[in-house]
Amino acid sequence: MAKALDGKVVLVTGAGGGIGRDIALMAASEGAAVVVNDLGASLKGTGQTESAAQAVVAEIKAAGGDAIADGGSVTDPEAARAMIEAGVKEFGRIDAVVNNAGILRDGFFHKMTYEDFDAVVKVHLYGSFNTSRAAADYFREQEGGALVHMTSTSGLIGNLAQANYSAAKLGIAAFSKSVALDMKRWSVRSNCIAPFAWSRMISSIKTETPDQVARVAKLKQMTPAKVAPMACFLMSDKADGVSGQIFAVRNNEIFLFNQPRPVRSVHSGHGWTADEIAERAIPALRSQFTPLEVSADVFSWDPV
Structure with a gap:
């Protein structure tokens, strides 16, 4: 029986551990040859060693x-x-x-430094551009290819103390959609996954209250291995026609995210003044406002 990725060659960034490692291992088990990339840096992006990537390569070869x-x-x-x-x-x-490589430098906005904002955006958003752009030339030549980008509900919905991470992750969703549009003529697909999984990227979540402890306990149920099948599907020929989409994987659940579209409108034949907007437009639109929620408010039920 043919495997989903037989004969394919894939690059997985940040694959020395966590979600990237499981994607690399599953891609190999599905028949792909894998370039296992990992800088070997700390969660904040400091330090460097290739040992993590080499360990995953050893697992694949074994x-x-x-x-x-x-x-x-x-x-x-x-x-x-x-x-x-x-x-x-x-x-x-x-x-x-x-495009799985990532770092975290969390901090409330009024305390966030330029360096911490810049470092996170460069790894997540610029990193996704750099690898995708390098692959695009080969994809065009062979008229086919797949890009899988890791976004996050921190960007799609919102989270506290993550202005840098949220900006990068929502930027990745827009980036993916634009690439999907631009590269469609060469049969290149570009999609996003928002993963829910216990990994180094979320191991820094605070556990100072009973609610936080309970939340982390639930997150630990969601292993990185649960995300790998969706990534492998999106890389496979079975995903033909699936492009420009945003999926989430939460334990045994798969979600399709909507993307911004107008939800309600108001019109004035002569245009608007600031007072008229306050008196007429905002009251008419308010029922459709998006609430200031964090990811945990939206995904409020236990993972199944």
Whole structure:
């Protein structure tokens, strides 16, 4: 029986642990040759070692798969291109990229520094651009390819103390949609996953109150392995026609997110003044306002 990714070559960034590791392992088990990228940095993006990527490569090879390690930074366009070219050189082609690499530097906005904002946006948003752009030339030439980007409900819905992370993750959703539109003519797909999974990226959640402890206990039920099947599906030929979409995976649940569209309108034949907006427009629109919620307010039920 043919496997979902037989003959394909995929790059998974940030694959030394957590969600990326499980995607790399499952992609290999589904027949793909994998470029396992991981900088080996701390959660804040400091330090560097290739040992994490090499350990995942060893796991893949021990299971009979094929993989190579890469320790480059996705924030460097040349390093991102080198990741793609390493796959092409070693395995002959590149078919998919999973943009999973990420860091966190949480902090309330009034305390956030430029450096912390810049570092997070560069890894998540610029990193997704760098690897995708490097792959795009090969995808066009072979008239096919798949991009899978990791977004987050922190950006799609909202979260406290994550202005940098939220901005990057919502930016990734818009980026993915634009790439899907631009690359459609070459049969290139671009989609997003908002993963719910216990990993290093969310292990810094505070556990100072009983509610926070209970929330973390629920999150620990949602393993990174639950996210991998969706990523592998989106990389496979079975996902033909699926592009420009935003999915979420929460334990055994799969969600499709809506995307911004007008929900209500008001009209004035002569235009508006500020007073008229306050008196007529806002009262008519208020019932459709999006509430100031965080992800936990929207996904308020236990994972199943």
